[in-house]
Amino acid sequence: MKSRVDRLREHPFFQDFPEKYLEKIAEWTTFATFNPGQYIFRLGEDADMFYLIEKGVISLEVYVPKCGPVTIETLGTGDVLGWSWLYAPHRWQFDARAVEVTNALVINAKILRSQIEDDHELGYQMMTRISRIVRNRLQATRMKLMEVYNIYQEPDEEDASRPDWQKLI
Numbered sequence: 001m002k003s004r005v006d007r008l009r010e011h012p013f014f015q016d017f018p019e020k021y022l023e024k025i026a027e028w029t030t031f032a033t034f035n036p037g038q039y040i041f042r043l044g045e046d047a048d049m050f051y052l053i054e055k056g057v058i059s060l061e062v063y064v065p066k067c068g069p070v071t072i073e074t075l076g077t078g079d080v081l082g083w084s085w086l087y088a089p090h091r092w093q094f095d096a097r098a099v100e101v102t103n104a105l106v107i108n109a110k111i112l113r114s115q116i117e118d119d120h121e122l123g124y125q126m127m128t129r130i131s132r133i134v135r136n137r138l139q140a141t142r143m144k145l146m147e148v149y150n151i152y153q154e155p156d157e158e159d160a161s162r163p164d165w166q167k168l169i
Contacts, residue, residue: 004029007105011052012078013129021122024115028108034058034098040081041092048090050109051081056102060137061095073140074099083130083137085109 004026008014057076061069116123
C-alpha cells in the first residue's frame with residue numbers, strides 16, 4: 001500500500017510541489033470513500049477540509065428555485081474539491097455530492113490554513129494552485145448560469161461589438 005506522501009505526490013495538484021511540504025501535509029491527511037448520492041459538504045457549512053479526488057466522480061451543485069439542484073461542474077479523478085477553506089468566512093459555496101463511489105485524500109484545512117499563515121513559501125505554493133481552481137470554477141459557474149438562463153441566443157448588433165467571452169476562457 002502506498003504511503004500518504006506517495007499518494008499526495010501522485011496527485012496532479014501536488015505536481016512539482018516542494019518535497020519538504022509533502023511530508024508535513026501528509027501528517028494532516030486522511031482517506032475517505034463517498035458513496036453515490038452522499039453529500040461531502042453542503043452550501044454554507046464550515047469549510048474545514050480539502051479534498052483530492054483519487055478516483056470517482058463528484059457533482060458541484062447549487063439549488064435553483066423552480067429548477068432544483070443544478071450541476072455547476074462535475075469533478076473526477078485527479079481533480080480538487082474545495083477551495084472555500086482558504087478564504088474567509090470559510091464556508092462552502094456549493095453542495096458537493098458523489099455521483100459514483102469516490103475515493104479521496106482529505107486534508108485538514110484548519111491546520112493547513114494555520115501553517116500557510118506562518119510559512120509564506122507554503123502559502124505561495126498553495127495560492128498559485130488554488131487560484132487556478134478558483135478561476136476554473138468561476139468560468140464553469142458563468143457558463144452554467146448562461147445555460148440556466150438560456151442566454152445562448154443569436155447576438156444582436158450590440159452583442160456583435162463585444163468580445164466573444166467563450167474565446168476568452
